[in-house]
Amino acid sequence: MIHTSELSFKYKNSDTLFRFPEIDLDAQDSLLILGESGIGKTTLLHLLAGILKPDSGKITIHDTDLNSLTRSQMDKFRGEHIGLVFQKKHAIPSLSVYENLKTRLFFSDKHIDELAVDTVLEQLNLKACKHKNINEISEGQLQRLGIAMAVIHQPKVILADEPTSSLDDKNCNMVINLLKEQAEKNNANLIVITHDHRIKHVFQNTITL
Template sequence: MVQTDNLKFQYKKAEPLFHFPNITLEEQENLLILGKSGIGKTTLLHLLAGLLKPVSGSVMIDDVQINRLSHSQLDTFRGQNMGLVFQKNHAVRSLTVLDNLKARLFFSKKPIDLAAIASLLEQLDLKETQKKKVNELSEGQLQRLGIAMAVIHNPQVILADEPTSSLDDENCSAVMQLLQQQAEKNQANLVVITHDIRMKSGFKNIITL
């Protein structure tokens, strides 16, 4: 479950105050957040992830008000319960694909399940790359690795930042399906922020900022 109430954020006192609409997602419900650049989409995603603290209001993830957690509590909660798909891949470039996924599980304090890793690599068409270093991957493979790292630890919430903005129509559809399939497999909420209106057809719940 994801719920926000009266969420506001301001970077500096002289800058505009962002006031975001309330969000309520029940178990396994997904949400698309649309809006042009500069409207606050990424800010909202970072608030949902606990990477920013609101000026006022609350963010609840499965009955935990994350903006009241300490830094260490929040780091632990985020690592165990959230999967983040960023525009820029944050995999460790000196490690292999397999070792990046092992490291993700280790830092999430989750068991390193090689069978689960193998299954996920198969689903995301990355099986042949598992022994490759990250800097040997294509852009498409990097993107799929980003999805794998976001879901390998079975998060309750998957948050994706502009996952299709630089893709053609075929790859846009493929990435959207991958995200939704992984959210369904993990019984997780999927929240995608984008300015890419092509994604509208895949979501029932849509908010336009």
């Protein structure tokens, strides 16, 4: 469950004040946030992830008011409950696929459940490259690893920043289906921000900034 109200934000070195529309999601709802380049989509995603703090307004995720958390409490909350799929892939190149997943679990304070790791690898068709280094896997495998790293700790919320805009139609559909599937399996909210209108039909709820 995610609720935001009267959110606004301004970068310190800028005069632009971003004001964001209300978001109101029940358990397991998904949401697509559309908007042209530079409108503030990533900024909103970073507010929802608690990476940025709003100048005004409130964000509540599963009954936790993000404003009430200190920086370190927010880092812990994010590590445990939020899964982030980044525009730029965030795997550590010197580690294997498996070691990257283990590292992600370490940051969420969850113990390493080997069965859960294997299940996610299986679901995302990554089992064959479990022990390969990041520089030995394909772009598509790296993309799927990004999703695996966002869901391995079974977050309440999955936030994805432009997960499809650089992909062809086939891979675009695959990535969106994987994200939706993983959100359903974890009973998580999925929020995707994009300017990619190809995925509009897949979401019940959309907001245009």
